[in-house]
Amino acid sequence: MSTPSPYEILGVASTASMEEIKVAYRRAARATHPDLGGSEDKFKEVQRAFQQINDAATPLSHEQTFQTPGNAPRAGFSARPFDERLRKSPQQPKAQLPTEYVPPFSEDSFDLLDPKICQQRIHGEPRKRGLFSNRARLFREAQSINLLSKNLLNVLPAARLVNGLRSPSSGYYDHVLFAGYRMAVINTMTLPDGYYSFDGHVLRHGNKLTQPPQFSISGLQRQFMQMNVVSFTLVLSANGNYHEPVIEYRRNADPTLASTPNVLNAAGLIRELKLFLGSGPSPNVVDRVALARLREAMY
Template sequence: MPDASGASPYDILGLASDATDKQIKDAYRRAARTSHPDLGGSEELFHAVAVAYETLGNPARRQKYDAGNGTRRTGAPGAGARSSQPRAAARSENTEAAKAPPDYLPPFSPTEPPVVPLILAGRQLHGAPRQPGIFGRMAGAARARVEGELRTAAILEQSLLPTYPAARLINGLKFPNSAGTTAGHAVLGGYRIAVLDSFAATPGNFDWDGRTLRHQGRAVQGLGITNTVREMQDLFPECNVSGWLVVHGARGNPFDPVIDSPPSFDRSAPSAIQVVNAGTMVRTIRTFLAAGPQPNVVQLPVLARLLGAAED
């Protein structure tokens, strides 16, 4: 059915009524990026794009729509439309909304069941932290990663999930894409995804300048979080994806290790990657998720794809 502006799903995505499945998917990816509130769009337009794809991206729903609405209508909102709501007020409302019970999208009914069984969609915790193979257990880096991921998962479960009802934590992800993308954890909240990798560190301070992480003056090697965030952003164009590298130090002290940055580094500026200790992890992730549009929404199609990558 057309949206309130009179635009059909085809109009919203800029498609002809005989568009192929690939053309629909490609148009959706482009529209999701340009209409996302985090990238200069508006919540209203972004929601319209999501609903349009829910209709046209599902063959059965598209057939049903075409049968009942044979004529396309014009009047699609422009991709550059902006929300008139002041951003500060929107952030305040979103913070309160994050405390609300979750809403599930798209709507479902007995005749159109949800893409994720409700018993799974209602759970906040899914999957288990990754485990190394027999040779990985012998390597110090693998042991440090496993210990870090176990500690991160425990903190998120105990401190983030109880305070954010719509948040969904998925541990141990491996996607069947060409890059073989893996991630220690992903937290879905609204239209945002926080991706996390972790490791347990030996004593000593760290330095992070936004590009390179150094420990005791030496660059830390083998960090793939930047590539992971870029690959997951491609996998989930409808979401804003950002990354956290969590460094765990001494047990019992969540603010160890200290992570220093040069005076010129702006910690308040938006960044695709944050390097944090356990003491700042939950606060910064909650702030990121709650600042997005409709933070109390659980996107069932996105959750389904994340669950498909979880290694139980």
């Protein structure tokens, strides 16, 4: 039995344009992604097929960036399939493997980022938005960067943290952290210490109601079809205690539901991100194309 060609694996004709190939690649990557019920072997086969075609074609263009929505088909997917399995399992992230860069540094046709930038773990910093700076927000984001750097970047060597990004549609993302083919979008808020009940929409503390920041990741998911993109809201304590404030989900706000956002204190976020990123497909891979496009979205 003959081995299928890269074009056959992606389901396109050998005469297809590069744009058609990219669309087919994203579709195939979503269909075979292990987080969505696919096979890791098939997922890697799709990755290799696209890389082989891309190596023989022209380099990837800067045109396919955050600011050009519509280059990819609608995702049609609310990314939360990992929750039920990971929240109930004591399984730790996969053992650390040597960091692999895709495309590899030996690939001459890829010229978006040089090796030194790709090896950098933290990109960007808290910045003011518009004419006026918000000191409280800048301090909060700096706290978050420190938290993620100390507790995640050293545990997951292939993880890359990009800070201060514009959303593909409107608004901003405080942080994007990705490793392999999983991506976490993190926005932050600060609340006084105490016990909070979360019903899926608001946090209740006694008679006081607080709504977490609203932000959409649908545009980002469309831009990165090969990724499983999930949103998180980090609730920081004013005194730096990782275990405060205490957040408990009500029964009708089961965090395994796709409609319920992840709202977590620092300790909870660290735990969930280790599981989410560390147990994904190829957690030792740095996707250089994804890093380049995220850096272009920094404001």
